[in-house]
Amino acid sequence: MxxxxxxxxxxxxxxxxxxxxxxxxxxxxxxxxxxxxxxxxxxxxxxxxxxxxxxxxxxxxxxxxxxxxxxxxxxxxxxxxxxxxxxxxxxxxxxxxxxxxxxxxxxxxxxxxxxxxxxxxxxxxxxxxxxxxxxxxxxxxxxxxxxxxxxxxxxxxxxxxxxxxxxxxxxxxxxxxxxxxxxxxxxxxxxxxxxxxALAPILVQDYPYSDLAGISFKNVELRCRSRIVQDDLLFTHKGFSGPAPINCSHLISPGDEIQINYLPELMDLETHLKKIQPRNAKQLASVIADLRDGIPKSFAERVAHRAQIPPDKKLSSLSGGELKKIAGFLTADKFKTVETGNxxxxxxxxxxxxxxxxxxxxxxxxxxxxxxxxxxxxxxxxxxxxxxxxxxxxxxxxxxxxxxxxxxxxxxxxxxxx
Ligand SMILES: Cc1cc2nc3c(=O)[nH]c(=O)nc-3n(C[C@H](O)[C@H](O)[C@H](O)COP(=O)(O)OP(=O)(O)OC[C@H]3O[C@@H](n4cnc5c(N)ncnc54)[C@H](O)[C@@H]3O)c2cc1C
The missing domain is CATH 3.50.50.60 (FAD/NAD(P)-binding domain)
Incomplete structure (x- = not known):
């Protein structure tokens, strides 16, 4: 009027x-x-x-x-x-x-x-x-x-x-x-x-956790460009959400690489795995799930699959290369971003x-x-x-x-x- x-x-x-x-x-x-x-x-x-x-x-x-x-x-x-x-x-x-x-x-x-x-x-x-x-x-x-x-x-x-x-x-x-x-x-x-x-989920190429949507991690370390964020992370059907990715989504562009460390409290996971490996008959998925409170078995099994290792393989029988791969997926999981929000x-x-x-x-x-x-x-x-x-x-x-x-x-x- x-x-x-x-x-x-x-x-x-x-x-x-x-x-x-x-x-x-x-x-x-x-x-x-x-x-x-x-x-x-x-x-x-x-x-x-x-x-x-x-x-x-x-x-x-x-x-x-x-x-x-x-x-x-x-x-x-x-x-x-x-x-x-x-x-x-x-x-x-x-x-x-x-x-x-x-x-x-x-x-x-x-x-x-x-x-x-x-x-x-x-x-x-x-x-x-x-x-x-x-x-x-x-x-x-x-x-x-x-x-x-x-x-x-x-x-x-x-x-x-x-x-x-x-x-x-x-x-x-x-x-x-x-x-x-x-x-x-x-x-x-x-x-x-x-x-x-800003404050948007980060979508990445070849996202491997769609069917694990709902799983969350306390205090992961996410690196993007020169920024390192330590906060919680959530898997959604489409990509990474939760405070850690959301708070830095505006700083990255499609094509940038992000790197996630799900276990930042472990200084050197590969060395740790090598140390506990001898005569360890535990299955790989259980070893991964026991690395931190609250790691779901489904995530541990997925990490093993991504490293092309059977999740029930005994830790003692893993090669040095396989240990390295597992440590990489858990502490330096790299992804190419395809979308950082609209x-x-x-x-x-x-x-x-x-x-x-x-x-x-x-x-x-x-x-x-x-x-x-x-x-x-x-x-x-x-x-x-x-x-x-x-x-x-x-x-x-x-x-x-x-x-x-x-x-x-x-x-x-x-x-x-x-
Ligand atoms: C889903 C969601 C969840 C969120 N949750 C939180 C939270 O829990 N905590 C938190 O701190 N922040 C949260 N935020 C962010 C927060 O809500 C916003 O930062 C905040 O509401 C911004 O307030 P504002 O008054 O500046 O703008 P807005 O709330 O966006 O209001 C803008 C107003 O301007 C009017 N307007 C715009 N253009 C014109 C125009 N040309 N003519 C007339 N009117 C116009 C709009 O109609 C609207 O009324 C959330 C945001 C979203 C989208």
Whole structure:
């Protein structure tokens, strides 16, 4: 619906984690949240498999290393509204949380819907209306007294003094986060870093574990390019998933080699096998299964088959070459990647608005002072474990509390920067 009369105090484009948190944290005002797609918070509802892993309970000092190269630059954002602040916000507002053994934090109900309904309720209390619509244009009206932003699209036209862009990345486009805002931002002269799917399973050539889908390993070591990741790994029907492959999927390209060590705690498996070999009548598959707690027999048998050795062959009768092969498949299992995610399967997007464009103390665009950019739209992507939602919340809090710029100054700055 066209509505060009009202000038809102704040318009937030995007009703995801960051947009709704910004509205929920804002002071009472005449505000509007615009979102694309059927429902607000569509991606938040699917986060953590519908349970919403909203942050991590580790020390905030350890957070920056979970956001790759840009982690150090966003340290102050995370410190300003930390995981503890997020935890106490939800707890005080009546959404009790639980911390899992791996320190991931969820609502105690394990329902993302509880997180979403709190944020929508608080946004409305603060005077924000929610409206469905696709923003296709952002323009500036240079009024005598202030800069006013106009956002428009098919059947919508709204004006505001403060504009918060919380439009997310490109993954799961059916949720409304389709990356359409990036072209608009580029049109405003805002520099972008090329986008790529992130947090996706890694698919490899000649994947041998399709029928073992569901088997997982604690703390494997995965090497890709110059990065070594130690974390859990999961076999799926199509490829490798779980935190270890997912957290480095954006760093590799199809054709790259990855190497997996399922037993990183054993310094030299070949030497170990040689040492226990003499007079050892145990069958090979049992030897492999006993190397570590929780190695399923089906995996041990598959490794033997891949080395072209009968799984029931006695360890004592294995040749030196056969021991070497077994050690190789268990500690340096090499694969050529064929796919490292697409936006239908990736849980996040790497790249986005260049952090150089943003005053990280306020989340304001340096060259468009009334515009703030938050959440996954920024060139930051975190590991799995609640880090992406934490960044969405921290950056939203800062933008919501950013002191309203003097309107005249906004105008002057924008004119100067033209
Ligand atoms: C399946 C899945 C599971 C996940 N699980 C977790 C998890 O457990 N923990 C975690 O930390 N992270 C998780 N993530 C990542 C996390 O959900 C995102 O990083 C986070 O939701 C990003 O929030 P955002 O507000 O920046 O963007 P989004 O939540 O993507 O919201 C963007 C909003 O902008 C709107 N929009 C976009 N373009 C326009 C436009 N042109 N006009 C109007 N509106 C527009 C969209 O409709 C949407 O409302 C998961 C992601 C996925 C896909």
């Amino acid at each position: 066209k509505n060009s009369e009202t000038i809102y105090d704040t318009i937030i484009i995007g009703a995801g984690a960051s947009g709704l948190y910004a509205a929920a944290q804002s002071s009472k005002q005449n505000g509007l949240v615009i979102y694309k797609g059927k429902n607000p918070g569509a991606k938040l509802l699917m986060s953590g498999g519908g349970q919403c892993n909203l942050t991590h309970a580790g020390s905030i000092k350890d957070f920056p290393e979970h956001y790759g190269e840009n982690g150090k630059r966003i340290r102050n954002i995370l410190y300003k509204h930390s995981n503890e602040a997020v935890i106490s916000y939800f707890t005080q507002k009546g959404v009790p949380l639980i911390e899992r053994e791996d320190q991931r934090v969820f609502p105690a109900s394990l329902k993302a819907a509880d997180v979403l309904s709190l944020l929508i309720g608080e946004s409305k209390k603060n005077g924000f209306k929610l409206c469905n619509g696709s923003v296709e244009c952002i323009s500036m009206i240079d009024d005598e007294k202030a800069i006013i932003y106009k956002v428009s699209g098919p059947d919508i036209e709204y004006k505001c003094y403060k504009l918060i862009i919380a439009t997310g990345g490109c993954s799961y486009p059916q949720t409304g986060s389709d990356g359409s805002m990036f072209n608009i931002l580029e049109g405003l002269g805002i520099k972008l870093i090329p986008r790529k799917p 936006y239908k399967t990736a849980m996040a997007t790497s790249g986005g608005v260049d952090l150089q464009e943003i005053d990280l103390k306020t989340m304001a665009c340096k060259n468009h002072k009334g515009i703030y950019i938050i959440g996954e739209a920024l060139d930051v992507n975190g590991d799995t474990g609640g880090y992406n939602l934490q960044l969405a919340f921290s950056s939203a809090f800062i933008a919501a509390h950013a002191k309203k710029d003097n309107k005249k100054q906004i105008r002057d700055n924008n004119i100067k920067n033209k």
